Amino acid sequence: MQTYPAPAKLNLFLHVTGQREDGYHLLQTVFRFLDFSDRLSFVLREDAVVKLHTPIADVPEEKNLCIRAARLLQQKSNTPMGVEISLEKHIPMGGGLGGGSSDAATTLLVLNRLWHLNYSKKELIELGLQLGADVPVFIFGENAFAEGIGEQLTSIDLPPAWYLVLIPSVHVSTAEIFSSRELTRNTIPITIPPFSIWQGRNDLESVVCRMYPVVARYLAWLKQQKDASLVAMSGSGGCVFAEFANEQTARNAFQQLPDGMRGFVAAGLAYHPLRNFLEE
Ligand SMILES: C[C@](O)(CO)[C@H](O)COP(=O)(O)OP(=O)(O)OC[C@H]1O[C@@H](n2ccc(N)nc2=O)[C@H](O)[C@@H]1O
Numbered sequence: 001m002q003t004y005p006a007p008a009k010l011n012l013f014l015h016v017t018g019q020r021e022d023g024y025h026l027l028q029t030v031f032r033f034l035d036f037s038d039r040l041s042f043v044l045r046e047d048a049v050v051k052l053h054t055p056i057a058d059v060p061e062e063k064n065l066c067i068r069a070a071r072l073l074q075q076k077s078n079t080p081m082g083v084e085i086s087l088e089k090h091i092p093m094g095g096g097l098g099g100g101s102s103d104a105a106t107t108l109l110v111l112n113r114l115w116h117l118n119y120s121k122k123e124l125i126e127l128g129l130q131l132g133a134d135v136p137v138f139i140f141g142e143n144a145f146a147e148g149i150g151e152q153l154t155s156i157d158l159p160p161a162w163y164l165v166l167i168p169s170v171h172v173s174t175a176e177i178f179s180s181r182e183l184t185r186n187t188i189p190i191t192i193p194p195f196s197i198w199q200g201r202n203d204l205e206s207v208v209c210r211m212y213p214v215v216a217r218y219l220a221w222l223k224q225q226k227d228a229s230l231v232a233m234s235g236s237g238g239c240v241f242a243e244f245a246n247e248q249t250a251r252n253a254f255q256q257l258p259d260g261m262r263g264f265v266a267a268g269l270a271y272h273p274l275r276n277f278l279e280e
């Protein structure tokens with residue numbers, strides 16, 4: 001059966017520049033896709049049933065972002081069709097790597113075709129935003145500089161790079177970090193061009209490190225790696241990453257990991273694997 005990728009993302013930096021009246025935070029961030037993906041497959045149904053074959057521990061089916069994405073598309077289009085979804089999960093959950101959002105985006109892209117709906121990328125992005133602030137970039141399909149709450153996207157060329165991503169054993173709630181009293185919300189907005197991804201930082205990092213000291217320890221270990229050019233937390237954490245110029249230096253660092261630290265090595269992608277899916 002055909003399977004479709006839902007890649008992870010990194011936030012190479014993440015600045016919190018303000019807050020909207022509805023409580024959502026204004027951000028500036030750079031999203032980079034990773035060659036590290038969940039995989040989804042879809043079996044069409046002629047009735048309107050939408051169901052998941054592969055339950056995830058601690059996530060009720062109704063809350064699974066693939067199921068929510070499929071239901072939202074059904075509602076919008078009034079299609080009489082349904083679907084059975086299988087999800088092979090690889091991306092750590094609640095780690096700041098955007099796995100759930102990516103699963104939702106791939107579901108919207110693929111069902112748009114299988115249900116013959118012909119929505120445009122812009123329409124799917126608007127729909128995706130209702131599911132989460134991270135969903136639009138995965139439909140957009142290009143590495144991007146993002147503003148607003150993550151939905152104002154400008155594509156950006158990033159040089160080839162490899163990443164060592166570490167996964168501390170914590171589950172960080174995005175809402176909890178954004179609601180922290182200690183979060184600074186007044187980073188001065190940068191203008192494009194020019195800006196350098198290496199001048200940025202993750203404003204959520206210090207809040208997460210204080211609440212989860214293990215994240216600070218993992219960052220400190222990565223900062224000792226001599227070939228790493230950029231070390232930061234992704235999104236609202238707790239995953240942290242180091243950027244390397246090539247695969248070998250990333251794998252060398254991976255082999256030095258102390259006992260008990262978990263992680264993986266992945267190439268940075270030039271674009272999302274389904275970037276041209278709507279035109280194909
Ligand atoms: C931190 C990032 O991962 C950076 O890419 C995203 O901004 C988070 O995106 P996401 O996981 O899709 O988050 P959502 O499901 O939309 O939001 C979860 C909760 O985080 C808070 N939230 C999220 C995004 C944002 N720009 N401001 C916020 O204050 C809100 O309380 C929201 O209820």
Ligand SMILES: Nc1ncnc2c1ncn2[C@@H]1O[C@H](COP(=O)(O)OP(=O)(O)OP(=O)(O)O)[C@@H](O)[C@H]1O
Nearest residue numbers: 064065093094095096097098099100101103235236
């Ligand atoms: N398909 C899914 N995959 C992962 N998590 C899902 C999924 N559907 C719903 N969820 C819920 O969403 C929560 C956040 O998942 P996700 O892995 O996307 O977080 P994240 O990587 O921290 O995202 P971000 O930092 O970008 O907000 C999970 O803890 C889980 O309860």
